Amino acid sequence: MRQAPGWLRADVVNYARYGVEHGKPRRTLHLPACTVTLFFGWGDPIRLHDPYAREREGTTWEAMAAGLCSHADISEISGTACGVQVELTPLGAYRLLGIPLHHLANRATHPQEILGHRWVARLTERLVQASDWPEACAVLDDAITSRLCEGRWPSPVVLEAWSRLRRAHGQVTVSELARTTGRSRRRLETLFSEQIGLSPKALARVLRFQKAITSPPARTLAETASTCGYYDQAHLNRDFRALTNLTPTQINKLAATATEESTPGRITSIELTPTSRAPSNPGIRRTVR
Numbered sequence: 283m284r285q286a287p288g289w290l291r292a293d294v295v296n297y298a299r300y301g302v303e304h305g306k307p308r309r310t311l312h313l314p315a316c317t318v319t320l321f322f323g324w325g326d327p328i329r330l331h332d333p334y335a336r337e338r339e340g341t342t343w344e345a346m347a348a349g350l351c352s353h354a355d356i357s358e359i360s361g362t363a364c365g366v367q368v369e370l371t372p373l374g375a376y377r378l379l380g381i382p383l384h385h386l387a388n389r390a391t392h393p394q395e396i397l398g399h400r401w402v403a404r405l406t407e408r409l410v411q412a413s414d415w416p417e418a419c420a421v422l423d424d425a426i427t428s429r430l431c432e433g434r435w436p437s438p439v440v441l442e443a444w445s446r447l448r449r450a451h452g453q454v455t456v457s458e459l460a461r462t463t464g465r466s467r468r469r470l471e472t473l474f475s476e477q478i479g480l481s482p483k484a485l486a487r488v489l490r491f492q493k494a495i496t497s498p499p500a501r502t503l504a505e506t507a508s509t510c511g512y513y514d515q516a517h518l519n520r521d522f523r524a525l526t527n528l529t530p531t532q533i534n535k536l537a538a539t540a541t542e543e544s545t546p547g548r549i550t551s552i553e554l555t556p557t558s559r560a561p562s563n564p565g566i567r568r569t570v571r
Contacts, residue, residue: 293374298367309554318375321346323365347393349386350479354526372478377433383479452489453511
């Protein structure tokens with residue numbers, strides 16, 4: 283995994299590469315996080331199972347664009363496959379993709395439907411031809427920078443509200459955001475739906491969750507709940523269940539025995555070991571074969 287260069291960091295969080303060659307399936311638990319994911323792959327295609335878009339159930343493709351998610355999901359990679367993943371900030375995704383992000387919230391689609399066949403095919407070709415990981419990252423830097431130069435800027439109101447939410451790790455009410463920005467709750471919700479994908483309330487919930495799983499271990503769950511903006515431990519437990527179908531204790535155990543894929547202040551996914559047991563989840567299940 284590599285962080286984006288300084289000039290892209292407001293829009294791009296990081297790059298990661300993946301590869302499986304006739305090995306055991308690689309299972310990954312993807313956690314709710316405030317990032318939009320682009321995946322460009324080659325080799326065996328992706329098979330997607332998406333209960334939020336029944337018309338896409340069981341479809342396959344070599345690339346994926348997934349918006350902000352308010353629940354966890356599990357992916358599996360087997361066979362022979364390689365790929366590169368790009369994690370975007372919500373407002374970076376709005377600039378790069380150029381679509382209302384509520385169309386991607388809690389679902390996935392092929393990047394060609396958003397970025398165009400030629401752009402995706404050319405980028406994938408350049409990634410395949412890259413001689414090493416630094417060269418692949420330079421290819422991504424170039425392609426994304428050029429695309430962002432053509433993108434539209436988000437609303438200053440959304441920038442202000444998103445910055446405040448992020449700094450407070452979700453511990454700000456929608457009423458406070460409305461008062462600070464001078465906009466009504468309804469107007470804020472409309473702007474967030476278009477330029478981020480989730481409502482301010484849903485986004486705050488994900489930010490509190492991320493704060494809870496990335497904070498230094500507390501002596502008790504009640505202490506974690508208090509530190510991270512939950513009313514009490516019961517509220518913490520309910521949110522973990524709603525977002526992941528797991529308890530805080532189960533998440534901690536998985537994180538302790540698995541490889542975390544993260545950047546400072548954020549854990550986006552946990553690679554599960556063969557002995558890891560993630561309870562079945564009612565959210566999207568993506569399968570890469």
